[in-house]
Amino acid sequence: MSGAGRDAGRNGDGRAKAELALKPVHELVAGGASRREIAELFVERAARLDGRVHAFLTRTPERALEAAARADEAPGEAPGPWAGVPVALKDNLVTRGLRTTCGSRMLADWVPPYTATAVERLEAAGLGCLGKTNMDEFAMGSSTEHSAFALTRNPLDLERVPGGSSGGSAAAVAAGMAPWALGSDTGGSIRQPAAYCGVVGLKPSYGRVSRYGLVAFASSLDQIGPITRDVRDAAVLLGLIAGHDPRDATSADRPVPDYLERLEEGARGLRVGLPREYFGEGVQPGVREAVLAAARKLEREGARVEETELPSTRYALATYYVIAPAEASANLARYDGVRYGFRAPGARSYAELYDRTRQKGFGAEVRRRIMLGTYALSAGYYDQYYLKAQKVRTRIRQEFREAFERFDLLLTPTAPTVAFRLGEVSDPLTMYMNDICTIPANLAGLPAISLPCGSAEGLPVGVQLMAAPFEEALLLRAARALEAALALEPWRPAAELEEVAP
Amino acid sequence: MSRAAAREAAEGTAGGPLDAYEMVIGLEVHVELSTRTKMFCSCPADFGGEPNTHVCPVCMALPGALPVPNRRAVEFAIRAARALHCEIARETKFDRKNYHYPDLPKGYQISQYDQPLARNGWLEIDAGEGPRRIRIRRLHMEEDAGKSLHGGETGGAGGASGEGGEESTLLDFNRAGVPLVEIVSEPDIRSPEEARAYLEMLRATVLYTGVSDVKMEEGSLRCDANISIRPRGSKELGVLVEVKNMNSFRAVQRALAYEAERQAEALARGERIERETRHWDENRGVTLPGRSKEEVNDYRYFPEPDLVPLVIDPAWVAEIEASLPELPEARLRRYQEAGLAYKEAWTLVGQRELGDFLDATVAAGAPFRQAANWLLGEVSARLNETGRPLSELRLTPAGLAKLIALVEAGTVTATLAKRVFARMLESGDDPEAIVEREGLVQISDEAALEAVAERVIEANPKVVADILGGKEKALAVLVGQVMRETRGKANAAKAGEVLRRRLAALREGRG
Numbered sequence A: 001m002s003g004a005g006r007d008a009g010r011n012g013d014g015r016a017k018a019e020l021a022l023k024p025v026h027e028l029v030a031g032g033a034s035r036r037e038i039a040e041l042f043v044e045r046a047a048r049l050d051g052r053v054h055a056f057l058t059r060t061p062e063r064a065l066e067a068a069a070r071a072d073e074a075p076g077e078a079p080g081p082w083a084g085v086p087v088a089l090k091d092n093l094v095t096r097g098l099r100t101t102c103g104s105r106m107l108a109d110w111v112p113p114y115t116a117t118a119v120e121r122l123e124a125a126g127l128g129c130l131g132k133t134n135m136d137e138f139a140m141g142s143s144t145e146h147s148a149f150a151l152t153r154n155p156l157d158l159e160r161v162p163g164g165s166s167g168g169s170a171a172a173v174a175a176g177m178a179p180w181a182l183g184s185d186t187g188g189s190i191r192q193p194a195a196y197c198g199v200v201g202l203k204p205s206y207g208r209v210s211r212y213g214l215v216a217f218a219s220s221l222d223q224i225g226p227i228t229r230d231v232r233d234a235a236v237l238l239g240l241i242a243g244h245d246p247r248d249a250t251s252a253d254r255p256v257p258d259y260l261e262r263l264e265e266g267a268r269g270l271r272v273g274l275p276r277e278y279f280g281e282g283v284q285p286g287v288r289e290a291v292l293a294a295a296r297k298l299e300r301e302g303a304r305v306e307e308t309e310l311p312s313t314r315y316a317l318a319t320y321y322v323i324a325p326a327e328a329s330a331n332l333a334r335y336d337g338v339r340y341g342f343r344a345p346g347a348r349s350y351a352e353l354y355d356r357t358r359q360k361g362f363g364a365e366v367r368r369r370i371m372l373g374t375y376a377l378s379a380g381y382y383d384q385y386y387l388k389a390q391k392v393r394t395r396i397r398q399e400f401r402e403a404f405e406r407f408d409l410l411l412t413p414t415a416p417t418v419a420f421r422l423g424e425v426s427d428p429l430t431m432y433m434n435d436i437c438t439i440p441a442n443l444a445g446l447p448a449i450s451l452p453c454g455s456a457e458g459l460p461v462g463v464q465l466m467a468a469p470f471e472e473a474l475l476l477r478a479a480r481a482l483e484a485a486l487a488l489e490p491w492r493p494a495a496e497l498e499e500v501a502p
Numbered sequence B: 001m002s003r004a005a006a007r008e009a010a011e012g013t014a015g016g017p018l019d020a021y022e023m024v025i026g027l028e029v030h031v032e033l034s035t036r037t038k039m040f041c042s043c044p045a046d047f048g049g050e051p052n053t054h055v056c057p058v059c060m061a062l063p064g065a066l067p068v069p070n071r072r073a074v075e076f077a078i079r080a081a082r083a084l085h086c087e088i089a090r091e092t093k094f095d096r097k098n099y100h101y102p103d104l105p106k107g108y109q110i111s112q113y114d115q116p117l118a119r120n121g122w123l124e125i126d127a128g129e130g131p132r133r134i135r136i137r138r139l140h141m142e143e144d145a146g147k148s149l150h151g152g153e154t155g156g157a158g159g160a161s162g163e164g165g166e167e168s169t170l171l172d173f174n175r176a177g178v179p180l181v182e183i184v185s186e187p188d189i190r191s192p193e194e195a196r197a198y199l200e201m202l203r204a205t206v207l208y209t210g211v212s213d214v215k216m217e218e219g220s221l222r223c224d225a226n227i228s229i230r231p232r233g234s235k236e237l238g239v240l241v242e243v244k245n246m247n248s249f250r251a252v253q254r255a256l257a258y259e260a261e262r263q264a265e266a267l268a269r270g271e272r273i274e275r276e277t278r279h280w281d282e283n284r285g286v287t288l289p290g291r292s293k294e295e296v297n298d299y300r301y302f303p304e305p306d307l308v309p310l311v312i313d314p315a316w317v318a319e320i321e322a323s324l325p326e327l328p329e330a331r332l333r334r335y336q337e338a339g340l341a342y343k344e345a346w347t348l349v350g351q352r353e354l355g356d357f358l359d360a361t362v363a364a365g366a367p368f369r370q371a372a373n374w375l376l377g378e379v380s381a382r383l384n385e386t387g388r389p390l391s392e393l394r395l396t397p398a399g400l401a402k403l404i405a406l407v408e409a410g411t412v413t414a415t416l417a418k419r420v421f422a423r424m425l426e427s428g429d430d431p432e433a434i435v436e437r438e439g440l441v442q443i444s445d446e447a448a449l450e451a452v453a454e455r456v457i458e459a460n461p462k463v464v465a466d467i468l469g470g471k472e473k474a475l476a477v478l479v480g481q482v483m484r485e486t487r488g489k490a491n492a493a494k495a496g497e498v499l500r501r502r503l504a505a506l507r508e509g510r511g
């Protein structure tokens, strides 16, 4: 064979592999590839492409390959159908023996002695960790620009952000460097980056997935969830991590249904509400059009779609920016340089150690939110801010409860815009506005999913579906029906990324 | 109160500056619950252990770790609360109390703020002026912090940490997360003596419930006090001073006496009392201001989002309550009704093992009064002598009951009984066996006593002459001689009878 032929062969092989890497896990597995082949595919792509994307803070090819080898060696004894499939983990999921940084200088060298429940469950199912993904420091941000270590780029357009705070996980999946990933969502941190990167992101109901071992940002809002290439994978991955955990007092003690069982039952008869407040000012016209087009698709599939109102929505952002920082200000008080993590040198007293460690260990955004939260809880301001926010939160919950008496689902944009350019949004308030469509589901503890529904300015637009608490099965079924009706081509990484030499 | 009023109040007395004032005292008591595991994790909660060996991700506050409430600790807290006559909340929640200190791993303490587990209780005390009720405002659950060992306290180990040598601090997190209840009294206490009586009653009550060993020296009971003074008869409250760092009941009593006096003297000088926290200095016997007077702590309490509110089933409370033993106040009443004076009764109630022993001895057949006398007398004396707990004495309630029965039956004399008691403690033997073995049976046999009486009369002609001459009281001397001759075994009453009969015969013989 001539040299040119070999090159053509290799390129052809490369293209085939790139195609394979963009397939959802259930197709890869059904396609008959061995687990070693699957793991090697992603290990190799991550090694080759991540220099441009910076989705990973730590890569662990040995873990991924070892799990795959174990699954291949003893297929009969494998702990389940997904054994040996690799997975990327957001770096705020605690992993024993594996550095867990939270994107913060504070935990730059922290190697945990224990493992998060959700990760333990994946390990028990035989999944191997591909690596830990980049994130906004302590999950505070919507662009992954606030990581202490790296700037993650959107694989679809390397000049744009992947969204955040689970930007690393979304980028890894979008780039075909991981077949699926776990993220965490406090105000949209799974769904918004999924939307920006053209993949699927699911935030489960509060209490559905154990938070034990998820480094806390805002305890009453945080949830772990999957980022995947399609809805079926999201259903699979959720099934693996969901369920009661006696180590998390807020985890729900209720059975986990089989999320695949009714996945393909379609949208016929589903009542879908379009809350006006989510389509108003600040939503890019292209985004609005794509999302409304998706709503019409769903209608053609037999759903009853109608407009509705959720007037408390306009208070959601302010409510969130009182409650989340308040909880964070306490959750982050433990980082004092005493027991683990970064310790500022040269302090002569505890007060000095505390102040200096936190001044140097935390980035500006984290310090800003700690300050906001401390203020909201302070004597004389508590009633005015924290207590009021709790009351509004109760009202928002109540409004959703009433809405779900009339509707099975609510359909909205996931984010008001498509992925913005790196450095484009520098003002914190504008950045906070980006979470306006996703925050209400966290405040009310609802399950919500984002899936690609088209494009604007050549970039992916995400549509969000929300359901009543613990109605994940219904949510996934509707999302799957919409996904099937849309029948979109998968978003492909930027050509310049695929051109990176092996 | 105005300065003028204060001065007037102070000058209006001939005695000490305090005479014109009334003390208003409230106590905050922390009690460590003796659950097997900690409040929010499964680490052992027992005292001791090498530093930082009873720790885990939860109590070390590692990132991502979450608390899970210990049901047993809640049960223990309810037990204590019901013993203190508190009402148990139907729903209670935990809050975060935010402050930073190196031995507080999370940077906040999980405590209870506006929905405590229990409220509105009381304890009846008697500080020598008859019974009085001290109301309890609330009882709530929280977790303990770790322990800081500052440079000087660690000896050689201090320098080992490298950075600061003598100025370094070592931390032990074994106590971090151990369950506590905080019991807050209303400001109903009016003297240092009452404060002490309250603490003693509180300790006894909690001890009886079995939820804590309430040892102040091991830190499983800690007490802070709030004290203000006001002119007698006034209904207004004075300026509150918090007193901390008191490590014994005696220290609480002394510190409050000192502090009240200090405040009265300050008012007498026309000074204003500052609202502050002061620390008791045990060695110097004074209270001293805390380091930073100005610093007002804002704990920024808010509901603990990692925990859900606890709904307390009244049936559970009833079940817990039904399992409570007889409590000190009931036992105290019972003993007083059985004829003991308050002080005697309190001695037996305040030291639970004495009361338990008393009840068991009575159950074994001993008359109450006699059994109480033994415990208040010989047994207490022996405990004081040896400094050992009752459980270490080789004495059983059945044994003591038998000894009492021997005395009651006249088998041994009261004097001999003490000897038998001593032998019992030495050997652990049955009193009957001891009496038999050592021939300590009381001599009531008249023939035997006659012989002894005759010897005694012959050997003491002077005393006999006195008696015959009309000094009847001198008979006791002869009885004493009989007792000595028989090494205490003679029945004293019988001996008296025999002597009297013989002397009467002598008198007749002379006449």
Ligand SMILES: [Zn+2]
Pocket (backbone or CB within 6 Å): B038, B041, B042, B043, B054, B055, B056, B057, B058, B059, B060, B177
């Ligand atoms: Zn522990």
